[in-house]
Amino acid sequence: MTRTLLALALALAPAALALACTATNEAHCNFRGGDEFCASAHGERRFCSVCVAEFDGCADAAPDAGCLPEGSSSASAVTTDDPSAASTAPSSDATGEATSGTSSAEASSSSSATTGEGSSSTTASSETATSSTSSDSDTAGPSCGDDMAEGQESCDGDDLKGMTCAQITPWSGGALACADDCMSFDVTGCCLGEGSDCLLTPNKCCGMLTCVVNTCG
Numbered sequence: 001m002t003r004t005l006l007a008l009a010l011a012l013a014p015a016a017l018a019l020a021c022t023a024t025n026e027a028h029c030n031f032r033g034g035d036e037f038c039a040s041a042h043g044e045r046r047f048c049s050v051c052v053a054e055f056d057g058c059a060d061a062a063p064d065a066g067c068l069p070e071g072s073s074s075a076s077a078v079t080t081d082d083p084s085a086a087s088t089a090p091s092s093d094a095t096g097e098a099t100s101g102t103s104s105a106e107a108s109s110s111s112s113a114t115t116g117e118g119s120s121s122t123t124a125s126s127e128t129a130t131s132s133t134s135s136d137s138d139t140a141g142p143s144c145g146d147d148m149a150e151g152q153e154s155c156d157g158d159d160l161k162g163m164t165c166a167q168i169t170p171w172s173g174g175a176l177a178c179a180d181d182c183m184s185f186d187v188t189g190c191c192l193g194e195g196s197d198c199l200l201t202p203n204k205c206c207g208m209l210t211c212v213v214n215t216c217g
Contacts (some may be wrong), residue, residue, distance in 0.1 A: 029057040030069040144182035153182040165190035172196055174207035192216045 029048035038058035039046035041132035041135040045055050052069075058071075120183045142150035147157035155161060155178035168185060173193030177186040191206035192198055198211035205216035 025053075027056055028053075032056070034069045034071070132148070142182075146208075149178075154178070154184055156182045160185070170201040176214050 010029040016116050022107050024031075028050075029035075030050050033040075034047060034048040038048050038056070042058040045058040045060045047059045048057055048069045049059045049067045050057065051063060051067035052059050082127055083089070083110055087191065108212075142156075144156060147159050149156040149161050155163070157178060160176055160178060163176060163185065165176045165187065168176070169187050169190045171187075171190045171192050173196070174191035175189040175209050178191055180185050190203075192201060192203050192209070194209055194213075194216055196216045197214055198205060198216050199214040205211055209216040
C-alpha cells in the first residue's frame, strides 16, 4: 500500500510543480492589444507572440500558428519575406504611434519625378551656358591681327587709320607700318623724299635718292 501511494505521488509531482510555477504576466502583449500594442510600443518588433517572454512578448518576425496570441489567426500573421507587406506594414514614429510606410510604387514614382526635374534643370543650365558664351563672343573687344583698327588700337595690320610717315615724322617719304601690338606705329620704313632737306632732318634719302647740297635728289 505504501509503495502504491509513493508511486502515485511521484507521478503527480511534475504536474503539481508546473501549476505552482505558472503565473500570468499581465504586461505581456497577449493581454495588451496584441500586434497593435507591439507596433506602438516596440516599433520594428510589431508581432505579438505568446512564445516570447522578453520585450513584453513582441518579436520582429511573425510567429508560427502555435504562438499566436488569443483571438489571432495564422491568416493575420504577416511574414517579413513579403516585400509588399513589409513596405506597407505599420512602423513607429518618434511619438510611438504607428504610421504607414510608403509603397515601392510610390517611391518609384517619386524617384522618376525627381530624376525628370534634374534632367530639365541640367538642360536649362546647359542652354544658359551656351547662350552666355555666344553673348560673350558677340561683345568681345578689339582683336589685334584682324586688320581692323578698333577701340584703343592705333592701327591693325594694313589698317593705319589713314596715317602716313609725313603726319607723324619729319620724313615725307617711305611707308608707315603698324607695330605688332597694334598700339603704336613702326616708322623704320619712313625716309626723306625728293627735295627734302637732308641736313636739318637727318635720315636716309628714299630709294635711289642721294643727299646733294643738303637736298635729297
